[in-house]
Amino acid sequence: xxxxxxxxxxxxxxxxxxxxxxxxxxxxxxxxxxxxxxxxxxxxxxxxxxxxxxxxxxxxxxxxxxxxxxxxxxxxxxxxxxxxxxxxxxxxxxxxxxxxxxxxxxxxxxxxxxxxxxxxxxxxxxxxxxxxxxxxxxxxxxxxxxxxxxxxxxxxxxxxxxxxxxx
Numbered sequence: 001x002x003x004x005x006x007x008x009x010x011x012x013x014x015x016x017x018x019x020x021x022x023x024x025x026x027x028x029x030x031x032x033x034x035x036x037x038x039x040x041x042x043x044x045x046x047x048x049x050x051x052x053x054x055x056x057x058x059x060x061x062x063x064x065x066x067x068x069x070x071x072x073x074x075x076x077x078x079x080x081x082x083x084x085x086x087x088x089x090x091x092x093x094x095x096x097x098x099x100x101x102x103x104x105x106x107x108x109x110x111x112x113x114x115x116x117x118x119x120x121x122x123x124x125x126x127x128x129x130x131x132x133x134x135x136x137x138x139x140x141x142x143x144x145x146x147x148x149x150x151x152x153x154x155x156x157x158x159x160x161x162x163x164x165x166x167x
Contacts (some may be wrong), residue, residue, distance in 0.1 A: 101138060
């Protein structure tokens with residue numbers, strides 16, 4: 001069995017070449033393309049069938065196709081994993097925006113005194129008209145970020161900085 005395996009290994013290298021076999025003093029059989037210098041040998045001519053060599057390009061093409069398919073499949077899997085990770089990150093951001101809008105709306109609806117930064121950088125309390133405008137804006141932002149429609153669509157717009165009242 002070992003001899004057959006060795007011959008099979010030598011075939012690609014010894015196409016139509018001479019193969020020498022001999023037994024050493026321990027009874028071990030050796031195979032070589034060179035005769036041993038000090039022993040009598042038997043030689044055989046091994047011919048490679050032309051049909052086998054004609055299939056080599058086809059086998060190489062099949063192996064290349066397999067590699068391409070494996071690479072494409074790995075790329076598709078990576079793209080799917082990246083897409084899933086992006087969707088998960090977008091959903092987490094949407095939930096964070098929704099919670100921020102909900103807290104802002106609750107604060108405005110609670111009746112507590114709310115402040116914003118004025119043009120001069122000073123804190124100014126919201127009067128009734130400014131509070132109503134902030135309430136309308138907070139409701140709009142919350143509806144945009146927290147609705148089921150927003151979950152299915154692209155990430156909702158973030159709360160504008162001017163609409164986020166200061167405390």
